[in-house]
Amino acid sequence: MQKINTKKYLLYGILSVLVIGVIGIFFYFNNNNSVKSEIKSQSADTxxxxxxxxxxxxxxxxxxxxxxxxxxxxxxxxxxxxxxxxxxxxxxxxxxxxxxxxxxxxxxxxxxxxxxxxxxxxxxxxxxxxxxxxxxxxxxxxxxxxxxxxxxxxxxxxxxxxxxxxxxxxxxxxxxxxxxxxxxxxxxxxxxxxxxxSKKDTSLLFEPVKEFKERITKKLFGTYITPETSPVQLERFKGYHTGVDVEYEDISQEVDVFAITNGTVIFSESASGYGGVLVIKHNINSQNILTLYGHLDPKSLPAQGSIVSGGQKVGVLGANETSETGGERKHLHFGMLKGTNIDFRGYVETQNELLTWYNPLEFY
CATH class of the missing domain: 3.40.1000 (Protein Transport Mog1p; Chain A)
Incomplete structure (x- = not known):
């Protein structure tokens, strides 16, 4: 009978274990590196x-x-x-x-x-x-x-x-x-x-006309007007003023008006008492606000649905005491409405009704 060489087989066994161990270690580190690579890839997704x-x-x-x-x-x-x-x-x-x-x-x-x-x-x-x-x-x-x-x-x-x-x-x-x-x-x-x-910095809003604040000299926001007490004669309206009036003594001067910030034109035509009217919908500090421009030349207005940018020219004032201004003196009536519902009223009967509007001077 042939004698079995136990030392030889023991050596083979040890070598097999070592080889398997090395292979296992290789796969472990390779897989671990793959995981690290995946994590690195995910972190670099930005x-x-x-x-x-x-x-x-x-x-x-x-x-x-x-x-x-x-x-x-x-x-x-x-x-x-x-x-x-x-x-x-x-x-x-x-x-x-x-x-x-x-x-x-x-x-x-x-x-x-x-x-x-x-x-x-x-x-x-x-x-x-x-x-x-x-x-x-x-x-x-x-x-x-x-x-x-x-x-x-x-x-x-x-x-x-x-x-x-x-x-x-x-x-x-x-x-x-x-x-x-x-x-x-x-x-x-x-x-x-x-x-x-983004929160819009209201100090960056454009003025609707040049020298906006300086020219508001007769009718301010919330002023109660009657035909007898109005600073404008002859007066035909009565109530609390829902906007501000920007005055121009030189009726021959062409006056450009501008969008105060980005927005969408939602009304652009003539309306009773105003002549040409432009209404633009804006979003200011996540609030919907409408700006209403009254007494403009209807021919100068952008089309309804137009997208406008802040500072963009959106019309000119209408001619003095013509259909372009609704028969009124040459001036800009500028109002700022809360929400998205248009309210053309230039005057309201009660102070409580004024809550539908902002005082434009709060933004300038």
Missing amino acids: NIYTKIDISKINNIDSEFEFSVEIPKEWKVEAVPAVEAINFYNFLNNANPSLEKSQIFVRHFEANSFLTLSTVNILERKEITINGRPAVQYIIEKKTGVANFLNQPTWRSQKHTVTDIRVSDSNPSVFLVIAKNPELDEAIYQHFLESIGF
């Missing part, structure tokens, strides 16, 4: 994003006063037909850009969170986004409801929507941030967490 100021986008609605970080391969466009913003991936081969949409943002104004009657709410969760109250929904269009016009196709499918309350005032602007169902959840969360709401 390098693939770019920060944009939404208010700088062409034709953007004035309610959109925020900044956000988006992937560098994305672009942004206004969708004026539905007062929305489309964030889309320009590397996507789909056409048009609405079908490349990754995130679609709209807005509404209310005192509390609202939901459309056209959708079913499958899930609802209250959250906070950068200190602001928010509600995240999973929604799906109801059967029988037509697809949503001027929006991406996926908006008519099951998807996630996050509503964010922008301010504590009533009413407040709410952002409605819809997510493409195919978009990576991490990118959507980064989008939400990066939103910053």
Whole structure:
């Protein structure tokens, strides 16, 4: 019988254990390095994003006063037909850009969170986004409801929507941030967490006319006017003045008027008692404010629906005592309304009614 060499097999066994151990150590460190690499990659994700100021986008609605970080391969466009913003991936081969949409943002104004009657709410969760109250929904269009016009196709499918309350005032602007169902959840969360709401410095507002404050010499905000006591004769109005009047003695002088900040023209035509009237909707410190310019030359006004920039010329004063000024002297009636409902009244009967307006001089 052949004698077994136990020392030889023992040596083979030890070598096998060592080889297996070395291989195990190799895979361990290789895998560990992969994990570290993945963590490093995740921490460096900020390098693939770019920060944009939404208010700088062409034709953007004035309610959109925020900044956000988006992937560098994305672009942004206004969708004026539905007062929305489309964030889309320009590397996507789909056409048009609405079908490349990754995130679609709209807005509404209310005192509390609202939901459309056209959708079913499958899930609802209250959250906070950068200190602001928010509600995240999973929604799906109801059967029988037509697809949503001027929006991406996926908006008519099951998807996630996050509503964010922008301010504590009533009413407040709410952002409605819809997510493409195919978009990576991490990118959507980064989008939400990066939103910053800008507070406009009211000292940077443009004057509606040059020498604005200096020329308010007769009718101030809240002044009670009667035909007998009015500083302007002949007077035909009575009540508390809802704006300020900017006076011009030289009736031959052409006077330009300007938008006080970015906004959207929501009224641009003649109105009784005013002649030409221009109303612009703004969002100032997350508050909807309307500026009303009275007694302008109707031919000089921008079209309704126009997007205007702060400091942009938006018209000229009408000619003295003509239909351009509603038969009034040459002057600017300038009012600032709270909210989005137009009120053309230049005078109101009670001081309580004045609460619908701001005193323009509080902003200058």
